[in-house]
Amino acid sequence: MKKNIFTSILYILAFVGMIITLFVVYKDIDNLFLAKFVFSYLIFLVLFLIYIVTVSIINLRKLNKMDKRKRFFKIIIITILISCCNYIFYYLREPSKISFYNIVISPFVISLIFILSDLRFLAKNKKYY
Incomplete structure (x- = not known):
């Protein structure tokens, strides 16, 4: 159950980060902090994708x-x-x-x-x- 809560929290963070990133890119806001945020969000997405694939493979093996x-x-x-x-x-x-x-x-x-x-x-x- 803890893994499901952790995964759900990661999905929520990814969704909120996507909304903020889309807003920043759409409004063309030029700010150093927001540029670092967008770059950090991209790193988060890569790590999140690796996590999703790993958990899916582990659960697939258990079926x-x-x-x-x-x-x-x-x-x-x-x-x-x-x-x-x-x-x-x-x-x-x-x-x-x-x-x-x-x-x-x-x-x-x-x-x-x-x-x-x-x-x-x-x-x-x-x-x-």
């Missing part, structure tokens, strides 16, 4: 075999669906922009994030362990 298999098939199905939609969109709109990255890599990353996003918040008393 039972059946749940891992279900998630794997969901990732494959969603990747195929998004790839087909992307291919049709690019084929109809801009055939010259069809690339491996647009058709396969982006949908795969989107499906990974979508399916594995709840792993950060799994508690030990859930049925997954």
Whole structure:
């Protein structure tokens, strides 16, 4: 439970920092303190991303075999669906922009994030362990 509270606090800090940073950048405020804040926020985001990936991998390893298999098939199905939609969109709109990255890599990353996003918040008393 403590890890969930810590993760929730980090998400809140990231959201508040994003709002402040967007305000500073949008208003084009030139201040040394705010420049240091924005730079510190970027460092925080990198460390936060490393934390999220680490916690997700640790929780993924703790899942039972059946749940891992279900998630794997969901990732494959969603990747195929998004790839087909992307291919049709690019084929109809801009055939010259069809690339491996647009058709396969982006949908795969989107499906990974979508399916594995709840792993950060799994508690030990859930049925997954």
